[in-house]
Amino acid sequence: MSSEENIxxxxxxxxxxxxxxxxxxxxxDKKAELFYIKPLIDVGLLQQIVIKPYFEMQxxxxxxxxxxxxxxxxxxxxxxxxxxxxxNGNVVLFxxxxxxxxxxxxxxxxxxxxxxxxxxxxxxxxxxxxxIATNINIIRSDYHQPTLYVEYSTIGEVNNHKLAIxxxxxxxxxxxxxxxxEKLQQxxxxxxxxxxxxxxxINNKKYSLFPQLxxxxxxxxxxxxxxxxxxxLLVDGNPQALIAPVYFFDFxxxxxxxxxxxxxSFFLKFLRYTGLFISxxxxxxYIGITSFAPExxxxxxxxxxxxxRIGVPFSSFVEVLFMLFFMEMLLEASIRLPKTISAxxxxxxGLILGTAVTEASLxxxxxxIIVSAVAISTFVIPINEMAFTIRVIRFFFILAATxxxxxxxxxxxxxxxxxxxxxxxxxxxxxxxxxxxxxKTKAGEKI
Amino acid sequence: MSRFYYYLISINxxxxxxxxxxxILLHYHNDGAIISMLLSIAAGVLLxxxxxxxxLKYPGKTLPELLEKTTSKWFYLPFVFLLAVLWFVAxxxxxxxxxxxxxxxxxxxxxxILICLTLILSVIFGSILKTDRIMYTVEMIMIITSPLILxxxxxxxxxxxxxxxxxxxxxxxxxxxxNWHSFSACFFLFLGAANLFIFNRxxxxxxxxxxxxxxxxxxxxxxxxxxTYFIPIGFNGFEGINDLVYxxxxxxxxxxxxxxxxxxxxxMFLLFYLGxxxxxxxxxxxxxxxxxxxxxxxxxxxxxxxxxGIFLPLPIFVAISLYFVTVLTEYQLFQYSSYFYDVLVFxxxxxxxxxxYINRRMKNEESSPEN
Numbered sequence: 001m002s003s004e005e006n007i008x009x010x011x012x013x014x015x016x017x018x019x020x021x022x023x024x025x026x027x028x029d030k031k032a033e034l035f036y037i038k039p040l041i042d043v044g045l046l047q048q049i050v051i052k053p054y055f056e057m058q059x060x061x062x063x064x065x066x067x068x069x070x071x072x073x074x075x076x077x078x079x080x081x082x083x084x085x086x087x088n089g090n091v092v093l094f095x096x097x098x099x100x101x102x103x104x105x106x107x108x109x110x111x112x113x114x115x116x117x118x119x120x121x122x123x124x125x126x127x128x129x130x131x132i133a134t135n136i137n138i139i140r141s142d143y144h145q146p147t148l149y150v151e152y153s154t155i156g157e158v159n160n161h162k163l164a165i166x167x168x169x170x171x172x173x174x175x176x177x178x179x180x181x182e183k184l185q186q187x188x189x190x191x192x193x194x195x196x197x198x199x200x201x202i203n204n205k206k207y208s209l210f211p212q213l214x215x216x217x218x219x220x221x222x223x224x225x226x227x228x229x230x231x232x233l234l235v236d237g238n239p240q241a242l243i244a245p246v247y248f249f250d251f252x253x254x255x256x257x258x259x260x261x262x263x264x265s266f267f268l269k270f271l272r273y274t275g276l277f278i279s280x281x282x283x284x285x286y287i288g289i290t291s292f293a294p295e296x297x298x299x300x301x302x303x304x305x306x307x308x309r310i311g312v313p314f315s316s317f318v319e320v321l322f323m324l325f326f327m328e329m330l331l332e333a334s335i336r337l338p339k340t341i342s343a344x345x346x347x348x349x350g351l352i353l354g355t356a357v358t359e360a361s362l363x364x365x366x367x368x369i370i371v372s373a374v375a376i377s378t379f380v381i382p383i384n385e386m387a388f389t390i391r392v393i394r395f396f397f398i399l400a401a402t403x404x405x406x407x408x409x410x411x412x413x414x415x416x417x418x419x420x421x422x423x424x425x426x427x428x429x430x431x432x433x434x435x436x437x438x439x440k441t442k443a444g445e446k447i
Numbered sequence: 448m449s450r451f452y453y454y455l456i457s458i459n460x461x462x463x464x465x466x467x468x469x470x471i472l473l474h475y476h477n478d479g480a481i482i483s484m485l486l487s488i489a490a491g492v493l494l495x496x497x498x499x500x501x502x503l504k505y506p507g508k509t510l511p512e513l514l515e516k517t518t519s520k521w522f523y524l525p526f527v528f529l530l531a532v533l534w535f536v537a538x539x540x541x542x543x544x545x546x547x548x549x550x551x552x553x554x555x556x557x558x559x560i561l562i563c564l565t566l567i568l569s570v571i572f573g574s575i576l577k578t579d580r581i582m583y584t585v586e587m588i589m590i591i592t593s594p595l596i597l598x599x600x601x602x603x604x605x606x607x608x609x610x611x612x613x614x615x616x617x618x619x620x621x622x623x624x625x626n627w628h629s630f631s632a633c634f635f636l637f638l639g640a641a642n643l644f645i646f647n648r649x650x651x652x653x654x655x656x657x658x659x660x661x662x663x664x665x666x667x668x669x670x671x672x673x674x675t676y677f678i679p680i681g682f683n684g685f686e687g688i689n690d691l692v693y694x695x696x697x698x699x700x701x702x703x704x705x706x707x708x709x710x711x712x713x714x715m716f717l718l719f720y721l722g723x724x725x726x727x728x729x730x731x732x733x734x735x736x737x738x739x740x741x742x743x744x745x746x747x748x749x750x751x752x753x754x755x756g757i758f759l760p761l762p763i764f765v766a767i768s769l770y771f772v773t774v775l776t777e778y779q780l781f782q783y784s785s786y787f788y789d790v791l792v793f794x795x796x797x798x799x800x801x802x803x804y805i806n807r808r809m810k811n812e813e814s815s816p817e818n
Contacts, residue, residue, distance in 0.1 A: 292554050298710035404565045405554045410718045411569040414588055414725045418573045421584045432583050 006094055010035055013083050020086075025051065030060050033094040040089035042106035050091065050102065060095055067093065067100050074101040084160060110134040113239055117384060118218050122259040127217040132162055132236040139166060139232070142223045147171070155184065155235070156192035162236040163198075171229040176245045176426040180231050195238045209392060211385040212425045214243040214250055221255050245426035251386035252276065275380030279390055282374050283320045284401035284409040286367070290316040292405035304366070311361035317402040319363050323371040324398070326353060328391065331375070448499075448654050451582045454589060455646055455730065456495065456664060459639025460671045461596070462541060462727035465548070465695050465720050467784045469675045471632040474689045476680070479623035483630040484672050490630075491637030492665050494796060498640040499656050501802045505809075507651040510644040511741040517808035524742055530644065531738035533794070535764065537638075538731030540784045542566055543772050545724045547780070552696060553717055563772040567765055570725060574732035574764075575757045578648050581733050585726050592722035599716050600674060602702050609681040617680045631788040633672060638795060645734040692777060736760050 007022075014020040023034040032054065036046070049070060057063040067073055074090065076082065082092060082099065089105030109130035116127065128135045136150060149172075151165040163184070167177060183202040192198055199213045213233075216222065217240050222232055225243045233242040243250075252272055257265040290309065294302050312319060330349040334342045354372075357363045374394070381387040393416070400412035420431040463469075472480050505513060510530075514523040546563045554562065573584065603609065643650075679694035682701050691697050702712040709715055739745065739760050748756030775783070 293714070296709055296711070296714045298708060301708055404561065405557065406714075406718060407549050407553055407562065407721060408565050410721050411565055411725065414722055415569040415573075417587050417591075418569075418576070418584045418729075421587060422573075422576050422580050429580065429583060431587060 006097065006099065007033060009079070010082065010092070014086075025054050027055050030054070030057075030063070031095075032060075032063075034091060035086060035094075036091040036104070037086060037089070040087075040106065041091060041104040045104050045106075046091060050093070050104075064095060064100070067102070070102060072102045072104055074103050076101045084154070087160070088162070107131050107133075109237065112138065113217070115218055118216065118221070118255065118382065120254065120256040120259065122256060124218075124220050126219055128219060128222075128234075128239045128241060130237050130239055132164055132234055135234050135241070136164060136166070138219045139222055139226070142219050143168075143226055145170075148226070153184070155187060155198065158191045159193065161192055164234040166226070166232040166234065168226050168229065171227065172231060173229045173245065173428070176428060177231055179426045180233075180244055192235070193237070195233065195235045195240045195242050198233065198235060199242050208423070210248070210389055210420065210423065210430065211251070211383075212244070212246065214246050214383060215240045215385060216243060216383075217241075218255055224255070224258070225250075245424075245428040246430075247425070247428065248420055248431045251383045252381065254382035272380050272382070275377035276390065279374050279377035279381075280394055280397055281409065281413065282370055282377075283324060283394060284397040284412075285406075286370050287316045287320055287398060287401040288406035288409050291402075296406070305364070308364040308366045312364050313361070317398065319367050320370075320398060323357070323363050323367055324374070324394070327371050327375050331391075448656055448660050449650060449652070451586070451646075451649060452499075452643075452654070453663075453667075454582070454585050455642045456637075456639040457667055457671075458585065458589075458723060458726050458730065459642070460636045460668060462723045463636055464671065464675050465544070465693070465724070467540070467544060467781050468632045468635065469679060469694050470692065470781060471785050471788075472629050472676050473679060473691070473694050475626045475629045476617065476685065476688055477620050477623070478629075479620075479626040480629045480676065481618065481621045482623060483625040483627075484633050484676065486625050487630050487633035487637070488665065488668055488672065490796075491634055491668060492661060494634075494799075495637050495640040495664055496656075496661055497799050497802070498643060501799075501806070502643045502647040502650070503654055503656055504806070505647070506653060507648055509648050509737070509741075511738065513805050513809070516812065517805045527738050527742050531735045531742070533791070534731045534735040534738065535767075536787060538728045538735065539768055539771065540780070540787065541724050541727045541731070542570075542768055543775060543780055544784075545721065546772050547777055548693065548696065548717065549721075551693075552713065559772060560769060563769060564765075566725075566728070567768055570728045570732065571761050571764065573729045574736050575761070576733070578646060578733070578737075581729060582646070582649050584729065588722045588726055592719040595715060595719045596723070599699065599702070599712055599719075602704070602712060603674075603678050603682075603698065606682075606702055608701050609678070610684070611681060613683075613685050614677045614681045616685045617677060628785055628789065631792045632785065634792050635788045636668065636671065638791060641795060642730055642734055645737045646730075692781075732764065735764075 011020075011022075017037075019037050019039065021034075021036055021038050025032040025034065034050070049072070050067075053066060054063060057066065074085065076085065076099065079099075082101070085101050085103075086092060089103065089107075091102045091104050093100040093102065110133070112129045112134065113127040114125050119125075126138070128138065140148065145168060147168050147170040149167055149169040153163050153165070154160045155163045165181070165184075180202065187198070187201045192201070195215060199211075199215065203212045214221075214225075222241055222243065226232060230243050230245065233244070252269070254268070254272075257268065260268065289296050290305060294306065296302075297305070309316075309319075314322070326349070330346065333345050333349070337345055350372075354368050358365050358368055378387050378390060381390060396416075397409060397412055401409040404411075417431070421429065423430045472484070475483075502508075511523070511527050514527065542563070546559060546566060549562050549566075550557065550559050573581065576584075675695075679691070679698045680688055682698045683691065683694065688694065696713065696717075699716040700711060700713040703710055704712060736757070740757060743756070743759075745756030745759060746754055748754070748759065
């Protein structure tokens with residue numbers, strides 16, 4: 001293609017935007033054409049390493065050699081690649097009918113954040129940034145292994161987002177990696193802007209309740225999981241990474257567990273699992289015991305509960321649903337509201353509503369205690385997605401207890417465990433203790 | 448041995464503490480129950496050893512697969528069907544016993560069909576899971592329930608109401624002739640090893656099964672049988688013990704926890720034992736489904752490209768269970784399960800003959816060149 005044709009082609013490609021800048025550099029017998037999108041690139045750098053040397057160099061061949069030596073120089077294979085690369089902040093140079101790509105991307109979003117979702121007292125407070133290059137930089141500088149492998153691809157047909165698949169080539173769970181890459185190829189959604197959205201698509205199950213990937217903002221968690229052979233997915237413009245495959249117990253570990261001495265982290269874990277069971281079972285237990293089998297508790301306690309329910313016009317499950325519903329509303333409200341108002345909302349909702357409800361005998365005092373205990377225990381679960389799941393699952397337990405009493409509640413718990421065991425996360429059993437055992441049986445026959 | 452093997456063995460033992468086994472044993476309390484227990488331990492451990500040794504030779508192979516290789520079609524198809532029925536009935540006994548227990552002690556005003564359905568529905572979809580998932584479920588639920596059950600046993604042993612004089616009195620009856628029904632009931636406790644027929648698929652690695660492992664099984668079984676038989680006697684006295692329908696429930700109801708929020712141990716015991724019953728039904732029915740899958744090639748039955756074959760046994764299971772739970776009385780259940788155990792005493796030792804036959808055929812197959 002001649003130079004004119006090239007120029008024509010590239011103008012054709014970008015005919016619907018007015019942001020493509022074209023510059024012609026001319027000096028004695030040298031001539032070069034420059035294309036770039038101005039807001040995307042570092043103008044100072046362009047002037048310093050591209051334009052200035054151009055006028056200082058003797059010949060075009062020397063300049064081309066100089067360009068090729070630049071660290072920003074990118075190999076380009078096809079003309080089609082040009083379009084995406086220009087949109088990624090590259091500068092295209094046409095010299096002697098050949099094109100050269102320079103990555104001069106200028107980005108404002110490469111500031112690292114401080115951890116805000118998964119906060120810890122000890123350990124690093126660093127969180128990922130919005131920029132994928134910065135994120136990989138953070139991960140690489142925390143994980144010094146030559147086996148760390150980063151694959152790039154793009155997702156989303158319309159917005160062509162950059163996606164990085166990161167794993168340790170030696171340790172990675174190959175089976176899971178294959179499933180993930182396969183599923184990524186099947187994703188054909190128009191616009192994908194966030195990792196969460198991506199996780200819903202590669203999950204492949206529309207109605208799965210339990211999260212199949214962990215979303216995290218902490219580089220230390222990423223590094224920890226890389227070393228465990230897991231796959232990390234990063235989407236450009238997202239301060240969250242996805243980790244797969246996951247086990248149920250991953251959702252119950254906080255990074256802080258590693259930063260404490262054994263007894264303290266054991267205690268913290270104990271608290272967490274107790275919290276999990278309380279938030280799942282307590283409302284159901286209340287219904288099962290008050291409505292079906294009041295004789296389960298010791299006499300004094302049974303009398304106290306019965307006493308506090310005097311005057312409450314509803315049966316226990318209406319009471320529980322009523323209070324839990326308002327608690328969930330309060331939770332939702334306090335997340336969505338601006339920080340300045342949310343304090344008021346919690347005070348009005350939590351304190352005033354709580355007292356007023358018991359004074360009006362719409363719920364018993366014990367019910368208020370139970371609801372607050374349940375709310376607090378839900379927050380003990382370190383990964384947010386799991387906490388959301390638990391909030392939903394709780395209603396199934398309430399249903400089971402309402403219809404079938406204590407036996408129903410217990411059986412529902414056992415059935416939930418069975419369900420958890422039966423599901424997979426990218427080829428790995430979701431609920432399992434011993435990692436070695438499964439990988440061995442996997443190598444064997446079908447089970 | 449892998450820890451999962453012991454789960455299989457011990458669940459069958461522990462699950463029957465609450466079911467009809469102690470009732471049958473205590474029924475014959477002055478009629479040779481103790482000597483039958485001792486004999487059944489000897490016979491049971493021998494059976495467990497032979498079964499385990501046999502399956503260790505063929506890691507990862509199930510019995511139907513072995514039969515298909517070594518015997519002809521007219522033999523193995525009806526035989527495996529018989530096994531499926533046996534396993535289904537074993538699960539059914541636990542199911543009905545537990546339904547009766549729940550309606551009697553936990554929620555008397557609930558319709559019996561509803562209670563039974565709760566139990567069935569929570570288990571039934573589990574029985575079509577893959578074998579390894581069943582094993583992981585077993586492990587998880589064991590981890591949750593067993594500490595509390597052990598705690599309750601500890602409470603029972605350390606309770607002041609446990610009168611050791613009654614136990615000594617009962618032990619004096621050792622000099623009677625053994626009794627057939629109590630022997631078969633105890634023998635049933637050891638048939639957990641028979642679950643290897645299907646669950647051997649899970650044990651693909653080479654395992655060690657020597658003297659120490661056998662002694663371990665002897666210890667578990669002696670402990671279980673001792674607890675099953677003597678603790679109710681210690682609590683309720685030697686005379687009249689055979690009038691109790693559920694000796695173990697009455698026993699746990701005699702235990703009190705003074706400082707805890709739940710005073711009567713009975714409820715905790717029932718709810719956590721429900722877990723053991725759940726597992727016992729799950730294991731038995733899974734094996735039953737797998738046997739049926741083998742006979743009728745259920746995976747091949749498809750409707751619009753979806754495999755629906757494996758779901759076919761489930762409605763049948765539900766219907767049969769619901770029918771029996773409404774028809775049977777507690778006395779009949781006790782009687783019929785006693786007959787069932789009697790039949791098993793003949794079938795399972797007989798299978799060792801089959802094993803030797805399979806062994807010989809397999810040896811021939813290995814030595815003859817592949818064709």
